[in-house]
Amino acid sequence: MPFGSIFHTFEYVSLTGDCNLQVNFKNSSLSRLSLRILGVPHIGLRLRSAKILKNIPSYAIKMLDAGFGTGIYSFTLRSKIKTIDAIDSDMKKVDYANRVNYFKNINFQAMDLTKLRFEDSSFDLIICSQVLEKIKEDEAAFSELARVLKKGGTLLLTVPFDSKKRRSIYKDYDDVRSGCTKEEMQHLCSKYGLTLIKSEGYSHYLAERAATAQYNILNYKILYALSFYFIFAFAQLCESIPWRGSPNDIFFKISK
Numbered sequence: 114m115p116f117g118s119i120f121h122t123f124e125y126v127s128l129t130g131d132c133n134l135q136v137n138f139k140n141s142s143l144s145r146l147s148l149r150i151l152g153v154p155h156i157g158l159r160l161r162s163a164k165i166l167k168n169i170p171s172y173a174i175k176m177l178d179a180g181f182g183t184g185i186y187s188f189t190l191r192s193k194i195k196t197i198d199a200i201d202s203d204m205k206k207v208d209y210a211n212r213v214n215y216f217k218n219i220n221f222q223a224m225d226l227t228k229l230r231f232e233d234s235s236f237d238l239i240i241c242s243q244v245l246e247k248i249k250e251d252e253a254a255f256s257e258l259a260r261v262l263k264k265g266g267t268l269l270l271t272v273p274f275d276s277k278k279r280r281s282i283y284k285d286y287d288d289v290r291s292g293c294t295k296e297e298m299q300h301l302c303s304k305y306g307l308t309l310i311k312s313e314g315y316s317h318y319l320a321e322r323a324a325t326a327q328y329n330i331l332n333y334k335i336l337y338a339l340s341f342y343f344i345f346a347f348a349q350l351c352e353s354i355p356w357r358g359s360p361n362d363i364f365f366k367i368s369k
Contacts, residue, residue, distance in 0.1 A: 118185075154337065154338065156323060156344065156345050156348050157362075158185065160349075161243070161316075161364070162185065162186070162189075164313060164364040165271070166189070168267070168269055168366050169269075170237070173237055174194065174195045174196065174237055175195065175197075175237055176196070176197045176198070176238040176239070177198050177200070177236040177238070178197060178199035179226055180201055180226060180242070181200065181206070181210065181221065182201065182243075184206075184210045186242070188219070191216045191218060194218070194238070198231070199219060199222070200221075200223070200229075201224075202224070207221055207222060226244065226248060226258075227248065227253040227254045227257060228257070229257045229258075231261045232261070234263045234264060234266075236263060236266060237263045237265070239258055239268045239269070240270075241269070241271075242269075242270070243362075245272050245293070246272050246288040246291070246293070247289060248289065251289075259306060259307055262307075262369045263369065264369055266369050267367070268307065268366075268369070269364075269365070269366055270364070270365040270367060272293045272362065272365075273288070273361065273362050274292050274359065274361060274362055275291050275292035275293055276359050279361070292363075295312045298312065298367075302367055307367050307368065308367065309365060309367055310366045310368050312364065312365050312366075314359070314360025315362055315363070316352075316360060316362045317352060317358050317359065317360050318358040318359070318361075319354075319357060319358075320349075320352050323344050323351065324344075324348060326344060327340070327341065327344045
């Protein structure tokens, strides 16, 4: 999603930002144009989605969007994946997704991630982005993801990186834990018969500062739109420098 977003075709848009900030609006000609050109103007989401979308396996036919939130991955991948089941425990998000969804291959439904109503080995691709840190029984949820993943399938997972800073602020985001480390994820994978293929930190200090600067002008919509790609480009540049510091988030590619 470097440019454009399927959300420009919806009659109204409901998105959740950091700290569970709700952004709801009826699409006007201006907002449709902005979404069509800019896509979703959220730097944190764009950095996450870049990690996820470039790791989508070519063999994926059936996908689980575990904790779909805004539905961004389901809507974005609807033309590449034959069947998508998207679940979330928040009924408001499920109701919204079903009202705007006009794609026959996406099924949005309410479900507890710790008690999935799917058979073993149901999916060859699972995306679970910024979800486990919000679930008290996160290991139970992870074990369910492992159960429904097919042999040879791929799990793409993002979580906050468990750092000293994160441990002091995670409750501000309504999270139940501060995050995860590579070592902790490696332990979970070994316990539930999965293999950790790749781990990459992202949203480092300077990129996070850029995202905060963008967020601070949210109420100035024209300025926000005009400045987005300049600030986003700066954030991407910051991600490429060797002295970028500790990451705020971490991406995992896992196989079974």
